[in-house]
Amino acid sequence: MTQTAPTQSEQDALNARLEQANRQLLQSEKLAAIGQLAAGVAHEINNPVGYVYSNLQSLESYLNDLFRLTEAVDSAASLEDLRLIKQNIDYDYLREDLKDLLAESREGIERVKTIISAMKDFSHIEEEEFKLADLHRGIETTLNVVNNELKYKAEVVQDLGDLPEVECIISQINQVIMNLLVNAAHAIEEFGKITVRTRHIGDTVVIDVEDNGKGISEEHLNRIFEPFFTTKPVGKGTGLGLSLSFNIIEKHNGDIKAVSTPGQGTCFSITLPVTQPDQNSDD
Amino acid sequence: MIRIQLVDDEPNILSSLRRLLKPQGWQIDTFSKVEDALGGLLEHEYAVIVSDYQMPTADGVTYLQFAKQKQPNAIRLVLSAYGDRESMIKAINQAEVYRYLSKPWDDYEVVAAIKAAIDLYQLHKENQRLREENDAQRAMIKAREEELLRLEADNPGITRVKRDADGSVLLTDD
Numbered sequence: 001m002t003q004t005a006p007t008q009s010e011q012d013a014l015n016a017r018l019e020q021a022n023r024q025l026l027q028s029e030k031l032a033a034i035g036q037l038a039a040g041v042a043h044e045i046n047n048p049v050g051y052v053y054s055n056l057q058s059l060e061s062y063l064n065d066l067f068r069l070t071e072a073v074d075s076a077a078s079l080e081d082l083r084l085i086k087q088n089i090d091y092d093y094l095r096e097d098l099k100d101l102l103a104e105s106r107e108g109i110e111r112v113k114t115i116i117s118a119m120k121d122f123s124h125i126e127e128e129e130f131k132l133a134d135l136h137r138g139i140e141t142t143l144n145v146v147n148n149e150l151k152y153k154a155e156v157v158q159d160l161g162d163l164p165e166v167e168c169i170i171s172q173i174n175q176v177i178m179n180l181l182v183n184a185a186h187a188i189e190e191f192g193k194i195t196v197r198t199r200h201i202g203d204t205v206v207i208d209v210e211d212n213g214k215g216i217s218e219e220h221l222n223r224i225f226e227p228f229f230t231t232k233p234v235g236k237g238t239g240l241g242l243s244l245s246f247n248i249i250e251k252h253n254g255d256i257k258a259v260s261t262p263g264q265g266t267c268f269s270i271t272l273p274v275t276q277p278d279q280n281s282d283d
Numbered sequence: 284m285i286r287i288q289l290v291d292d293e294p295n296i297l298s299s300l301r302r303l304l305k306p307q308g309w310q311i312d313t314f315s316k317v318e319d320a321l322g323g324l325l326e327h328e329y330a331v332i333v334s335d336y337q338m339p340t341a342d343g344v345t346y347l348q349f350a351k352q353k354q355p356n357a358i359r360l361v362l363s364a365y366g367d368r369e370s371m372i373k374a375i376n377q378a379e380v381y382r383y384l385s386k387p388w389d390d391y392e393v394v395a396a397i398k399a400a401i402d403l404y405q406l407h408k409e410n411q412r413l414r415e416e417n418d419a420q421r422a423m424i425k426a427r428e429e430e431l432l433r434l435e436a437d438n439p440g441i442t443r444v445k446r447d448a449d450g451s452v453l454l455t456d457d
Contacts, residue, residue: 043337046364050386051299057390058302097302104295152339191339 022247023128029240030175037182040148048108055105062098064205065089086281094253118144121174130276133170135163135205139196146185153185154194154211161199167276172248176256179241180209180268185233187213187266204254207270215262223256253277285401286310286327290320290346291335291362296386300333303390304397317341324350329357330404331397333384336363336370344370347378356407362386362393403436 022143069085076082118141143156150156179194188211216224223229225246230239249256253273260266266280287309297313304311304357312327314320317340319423332350334343338382347359356373364386374380391431435442447451 026377043364046386050364051293051295052389053387054299054303054390058299061306075404100298101302104298160355214361 005146007139010079018244026244029244037146041115044148047110048111051104052108055101059101062094065094114144130167130169132165132167135166136160138170138174139177140172146178149182152186153188154192156169157193157195159197163198163200163205164274166205166271166272166274168252174250179245184209184211184213187211189214203274204271205274210265210267212265214268215264216260221258221260285308285330287325288329288332289313292338317346324353329354332364332402335361336361336365343415344373344378345378351378356404358404360384360396360400362388382437
């Protein structure tokens with residue numbers, strides 16, 4: 001049997017299917033990444049929920065004490081009795097501690113709120129079109145999502161330049177940055193440093209994610225963007241993170257490269273054009 | 284005074300636990316850095332140590348293992364937001380923790396667990412004290428017996444002298 005060359009319409013259909021498959025892959029990689037982060041995010045939420053919940057129970061007992069005092073205003077025989085109750089419930093401590101209790105609880109709730117909204121921003125499925133976006137906000141969101149993976153492994157230093165709004169699919173750029181951050185944390189054995197750097201050069205912006213981890217050996221370095229290439233143990237990495245990152249950046253007409261010195265660390269640099277050359281609509 | 288050590292890298296957790304435990308009247312020492320907590324172990328004797336699991340410089344199990352060497356009597360508890368199997372197994376096998384509590388916690392549960400841990404600590408202490416007392420008494424008895432044996436060896440029959448009620452020696456032939 002001989003295979004005839006596909007006609008133009010067949011080719012278009014195939015291209016459309018390929019595009020569709022790519023989109024699905026991207027989405028499932030994103031969900032897989034979120035799945036892997038879920039334990040960390042749960043930890044991040046359980047901490048504030050833990051103390052806010054406990055504080056509420058303490059607040060209840062404080063209020064019971066205070067009510068005991070206010071109700072005694074009617075029933076107490078003398079002012080001395082009231083003073084005694086006030087002393088008894090350790091009024092001065094209650095007063096002081098109530099402020100702290102409320103401030104700390106508020107802080108806890110704020111933190112949960114930040115994490116939830118970061119997760120929401122991050123998992124946006126619909127956003128599929130190029131729009132002007134603030135990359136720094138994207139970096140902030142991503143850092144909030146992966147904070148738990150990072151904070152026990154590294155100090156994160158942000159060295160952010162002045163960036164214009166960049167025409168991009170921000171949810172996809174976030175995903176790339178998340179991949180780089182998580183990889184950076186995995187490359188660090190004890191406790192290290194991760195630097196996120198941004199700058200504006202001509203009509204491009206550059207985002208660096210640099211770590212001082214164990215580095216990538218020469219023979220691995222030119223394979224890291226291959227699909228399914230991973231050095232992580234089975235079940236830990238899909239081997240798709242960097243390959244998809246590469247695709248995303250390519251689709252943005254940008255460039256992603258890695259420079260690494262084994263034993264000293266790795267720096268991934270993403271270069272993106274500020275505006276996309278001609279709306280290349282391949283949908 | 285019962286002294287309790289709380290270790291967690293999150294200061295707000297420490298203050299909420301302090302609030303929770305205040306009415307119990309125990310001396311509560313809180314540490315947000317593992318290094319400082321180690322210092323605390325050298326200064327005070329603790330009945331109970333409650334540690335977080337995931338902390339920046341050392342995990343809770345590593346810390347509790349160290350605490351076990353320094354203060355084997357202190358009862359160890361983990362309070363963690365990380366409830367995976369691996370960390371629990373490590374906590375039980377390596378740090379020999381008495382309870383593994385999870386965040387968010389139930390106040391009642393935490394207080395009850397610490398109370399139970401204090402009971403256990405006091406039981407161990409009491410046990411130890413009784414054993415020491417027992418050993419001391421046994422040593423006294425042994426010294427006395429040796430003295431009697433020595434006397435008997437020097438003067439055979441001296442430990443078997445019969446006396447009457449007012450203490451005079453009775454010389455009777457059996």
